[in-house]
Amino acid sequence: MASPNELIEEPMKPLVSILIPAYNAEEFIADAIRSAIAQTWRHKEIIVVDDGSTDGTAEVARGFASKNVVVLSKENQGAAAARNLAFQLSQGEYVQWLDADDLLAPDKIERQFAALCEGDGERTLLSSSWALFYYRTKRARFIPTSLWQDLMPVEWLLRKLGEGHCMQTATWLTSRAIAEAAGPWDSRLHVDDDGEYFCRALLASEGTRFSPEARVYYRVTPSSRVSHIGVSDKKKDAMVISMKLQIQYLRSLEESARVQKACLAFMQNLYVNFYPERPDLMAELQALARELGGRLEEPRLGWKYAWIKPILGFNAAKLAQMTLPLLRTSLLRRWDKAMY
Numbered sequence: 001m002a003s004p005n006e007l008i009e010e011p012m013k014p015l016v017s018i019l020i021p022a023y024n025a026e027e028f029i030a031d032a033i034r035s036a037i038a039q040t041w042r043h044k045e046i047i048v049v050d051d052g053s054t055d056g057t058a059e060v061a062r063g064f065a066s067k068n069v070v071v072l073s074k075e076n077q078g079a080a081a082a083r084n085l086a087f088q089l090s091q092g093e094y095v096q097w098l099d100a101d102d103l104l105a106p107d108k109i110e111r112q113f114a115a116l117c118e119g120d121g122e123r124t125l126l127s128s129s130w131a132l133f134y135y136r137t138k139r140a141r142f143i144p145t146s147l148w149q150d151l152m153p154v155e156w157l158l159r160k161l162g163e164g165h166c167m168q169t170a171t172w173l174t175s176r177a178i179a180e181a182a183g184p185w186d187s188r189l190h191v192d193d194d195g196e197y198f199c200r201a202l203l204a205s206e207g208t209r210f211s212p213e214a215r216v217y218y219r220v221t222p223s224s225r226v227s228h229i230g231v232s233d234k235k236k237d238a239m240v241i242s243m244k245l246q247i248q249y250l251r252s253l254e255e256s257a258r259v260q261k262a263c264l265a266f267m268q269n270l271y272v273n274f275y276p277e278r279p280d281l282m283a284e285l286q287a288l289a290r291e292l293g294g295r296l297e298e299p300r301l302g303w304k305y306a307w308i309k310p311i312l313g314f315n316a317a318k319l320a321q322m323t324l325p326l327l328r329t330s331l332l333r334r335w336d337k338a339m340y
Helices: 004-012 029-037 057-062 079-089 108-114 153-163 176-182 193-203 233-253 257-273 279-291 314-339
Strands: 016-022 044-051 069-074 094-097 124-133 173-175 207-219
Touching: 016 029, 016 079, 029 044, 029 057, 044 057, 044 079, 057 069, 069 079, 094 176, 108 124, 108 173, 108 207, 153 193, 153 207, 153 233, 153 257, 173 176, 176 193, 193 233, 233 257, 233 279, 257 279
Parallel strands: 016 044, 016 094, 044 069, 124 207
Antiparallel strands: 094 173, 124 173
16 A cells, blocks of 8 residues: 555656557557556556557557556548647646657656756756667667757757757657647658657757666668658658758757758758659759758768669669668568567
């Protein structure tokens, strides 16, 4: 039986809403929900929104339905719409976003709250470490980047754009005040919606507080996942929208030579996704590059594929660079699943 002190202390802790959008995630949704339920932070609610799945995702999720786990289904409108609905239904003072194929370490949320310093308020954005995995989390390697530290918003955005780093969706623990100030997820963005959303969250924050001990496991799934652009024109259109918005957010904080340099590096790094088959998008990005005092060059291919260009041309080399890593990833996934 809980002591009187425990009964008094527990309701004083912030309620955390763990929000899980799910689409055709029958294979992995149970593990994601279990990782949410297993959180040592006891004052939590879990909301799963099935975004019109055509497999057994909803049925698997409903097997976990309880007082603290709400599961509902809606017509398919995309991950952003599912996240927005989950947030509207939530009551937590803090929000933990979790994709249906990813996992939280059991003490992830508790460690992030423990990392708060005296003077940190609801405008402090909490982040954590993350690593890729296929099936076996024990094989995950946590490789730090320059974002894995406490940073002011402008410094964080400079490093994200200028160095090409990112933070995975579930690493963030966001206060409701920040989430409301940031606004809803952008349903136009069929790719990199999280990159754009958390830039807005950064703008609404007073800076980040990083907890290296708090951990997230980001599952590598087939190329159909939302983060893969491939040859989809819809995703390419969305990617340019996201890129232009992120550049706008950084420039709203500071107009300087270092900001211009970071924005140009950001565009050059992603330019390969549009070159040469989307001249319309290339022209948009070149116009923005000129505004920033620069110019985008023909994308450089990795050394493993550059030798193909003089023999078969740029398009063939780019196709090899796109497809061969996916084949390798598929083989590694199958091997890891067999070992799992």
